[in-house]
Amino acid sequence: MIDTHCHLDFPAFDIDRSETLSKLHQLNVTDVVVPGVLESDWPRVSTLCGGVQRVSLHPAYGLHPCFMEHHKKPQDVAVSLGNYIEEKSPVAVGEIGLDYFSCSASKAEQLMLFDTQLNIAKVLELPVLLHVRKAHDDVLHRLRKIKLSKGGVVHAFSGSEQQAQQYVALGFVLGMGGSVTYDRAKKLHRIIRELPLSSFVLETDAPDIPPAFIARGERNSPVNLPKIAQAIAEVKGVSLDELDQVTTVTAKRILSL
Numbered sequence: 698m699i700d701t702h703c704h705l706d707f708p709a710f711d712i713d714r715s716e717t718l719s720k721l722h723q724l725n726v727t728d729v730v731v732p733g734v735l736e737s738d739w740p741r742v743s744t745l746c747g748g749v750q751r752v753s754l755h756p757a758y759g760l761h762p763c764f765m766e767h768h769k770k771p772q773d774v775a776v777s778l779g780n781y782i783e784e785k786s787p788v789a790v791g792e793i794g795l796d797y798f799s800c801s802a803s804k805a806e807q808l809m810l811f812d813t814q815l816n817i818a819k820v821l822e823l824p825v826l827l828h829v830r831k832a833h834d835d836v837l838h839r840l841r842k843i844k845l846s847k848g849g850v851v852h853a854f855s856g857s858e859q860q861a862q863q864y865v866a867l868g869f870v871l872g873m874g875g876s877v878t879y880d881r882a883k884k885l886h887r888i889i890r891e892l893p894l895s896s897f898v899l900e901t902d903a904p905d906i907p908p909a910f911i912a913r914g915e916r917n918s919p920v921n922l923p924k925i926a927q928a929i930a931e932v933k934g935v936s937l938d939e940l941d942q943v944t945t946v947t948a949k950r951i952l953s954l
Contacts, residue, residue, distance in 0.1 A: 698926060698941050699728040699948040702792075702826060702852045702872055702900035703919045705754065706731055706741045709904040720920045722751040727945075728954055729754050729919055732792040732826050734761035736768070736777060743785055755954060757789040757826050758782055759814055765802035771813040779817050788952045789849060790818040791826025798830040808835070815843050824849035824951055827869075833860045840867050848951060853902055858888050865896050870951055872900040875908035875917060878928045886932045894933060894940065898948045899926055 710717060721729070731754055733742045739758050746756040758781055760768045768774060782790065793814040795807050818825045824847040829836050833856040848868030853876065854861060861871055873889065876882055889897065903917040908925050911917070923937075930940040948954060 698724070698726045698922055699730075699899060699945050699954070700726060700901050700903075700919045700922050701730045701850055701898045701948050701952070702732060702874070703729050703903045704731065704734075704905070705729060705903070705919065706733075706738065706745050707904055709916055717918060717920060718750055718752050721922075724920060724923050726919060726922055727753060728948070730757060730788060730826070730952065731755065732757040732789070733759055734792050735764055736760065736781075739781055739785075753954070755788045755952065756785065757787045757791040758785065759789075759791040759793040759826065760810060761792050761828060762794055762796045762802060762807045762810065763800040763828075765800070765806055765810070768810060771809045774810065775813050775817065778814065779821070782817065782821055782823070787823070788954065789824045789826050790814055790821075791849070792828050792852065793825060794828035794852075795832035795836055796828060796830040797832045804835075811836075812839065815839060815845065818847070818849075819843055819845055822846055824953075827851045828853075830855065833857075837863050837867070840864075840869070850898055850900075850951060852900065853906060854888075855885075857884070858891060861888050861892060861896070865892065870896055870898050870947055873897050873925075873929055874900040874902050875906040875921070875925055877932060878908040878910060878925060880909075889929060889932045890934070894935065894943045895947055897929070897944055898951065899929070899944050901925065
């Protein structure tokens with residue numbers, strides 16, 4: 698089982714990171730992708746993923762749209778991110794994207810940063826890990842225009858069924874996590890039932906997006922992945938084994954794990 702999006706480098710895991718990795722090994726979670734969100738975080742992600750672990754940790758490097766005040770100008774990002782990626786050889790460019798819901802940065806600022814990072818992914822032939830909130834049409838427009846050869850993952854997908862199909866047609870897969878565990882997630886459940894199982898990968902986004910089965914205010918953890926997967930399997934009407942097998946193959950294909 699593979700967690701394709703988990704911020705295991707965040708300080709929230711400083712108190713029990715080793716114990717968490719041991720539990721993941723026991724739960725047969727074999728791989729975790731750790732995306733960077735700030736340039737200052739990249740070395741921390743690199744060090745974590747470069748260590749010897751019983752679980753394979755894979756780095757991605759990018760600049761999240763909701764931390765715009767911490768990022769360099771797009772022209773400088775193109776140099777610093779491009780150089781870092783060429784040196785460190787991550788599995789993806791990410792976490793990048795557009796957020797018109799919770800980010801304070803203007804659309805224009807976000808679009809410039811996003812376009813810069815998409816171009817880096819295209820030149821370096823890497824997939825992307827996309828953060829998209831209330832901005833799917835703009836993201837899809839840019840993906841059609843730039844035509845990334847490796848596609849990527851639409852992390853914590855929250856769009857419509859039509860948008861989901863458009864992403865899949867462009868070579869992307871949809872990240873499914875704790876949001877699926879809520880009874881109110883009817884639209885998400887419908888998308889899971891309608892699209893092929895090969896359209897999805899598993900994720901937790903820990904320590905964020907807590908699933909319904911943990912206490913309110915409790916930190917999410919990648920150890921919740923098997924129970925999240927079980928919930929997705931029940932919505933899809935397949936066994937946990939089948940879900941595990943298909944999503945693992947898909948994650949390995951998209952991210953070259």
